[in-house]
Amino acid sequence: MSIDPRHAYKPSWRKPAGMFMILALIALWAVLVGSLSGPIGRLPMIVQVPVYIFLGLIWIWVLPLKRLLAWMETGRWRSF
Numbered sequence: 411m412s413i414d415p416r417h418a419y420k421p422s423w424r425k426p427a428g429m430f431m432i433l434a435l436i437a438l439w440a441v442l443v444g445s446l447s448g449p450i451g452r453l454p455m456i457v458q459v460p461v462y463i464f465l466g467l468i469w470i471w472v473l474p475l476k477r478l479l480a481w482m483e484t485g486r487w488r489s490f
Contacts, residue, residue: 428482432475439469 443465450461477487 422482422485424482424485428478431478435475 443462446465450458453461481487
């Protein structure tokens, strides 16, 4: 049983490019949040925890990776 060359898998450049973009976004966000650690560190602990939780939730809401992952898989920015 041989594989038909017309149906052979051709790797896409989007997946490695998307992985590098995800890593760059994570690094950028970490630097941004880390640069805020001085002012946040001066706040009382009871305030620091909600601030860091809020910053973590912004990562989910503002920088959604769903579209980037859809682009990596399909070549379109929308998954539908």
